[in-house]
Amino acid sequence: MALTHKEFHILMKAEKERGFDEMEKEARIAIIRESAHRAKKAKAADLFKRPIGEMDEAVLQEKVDQAEHASEWLSQFEFK
Numbered sequence: 001m002a003l004t005h006k007e008f009h010i011l012m013k014a015e016k017e018r019g020f021d022e023m024e025k026e027a028r029i030a031i032i033r034e035s036a037h038r039a040k041k042a043k044a045a046d047l048f049k050r051p052i053g054e055m056d057e058a059v060l061q062e063k064v065d066q067a068e069h070a071s072e073w074l075s076q077f078e079f080k
Contacts, residue, residue, distance in 0.1 A: 003011070036042040 032048065035046075039046065
């Protein structure tokens, strides 16, 4: 009851998006399982290849920069 209407709406939208994310994850799992079932000699590398290389580091650094920017932006507000 302490949330405003807008805050509640934002939280409900985020929860709906989490649900969609979970359904996408389950769909990927189903596809991988079916691919493994149909393959004659399935290997883990055939179904999923872990990304490696400099690109991962760049993406990680970008996420760190975004988080720092968000933290700096939030620090301007006073929460009680």
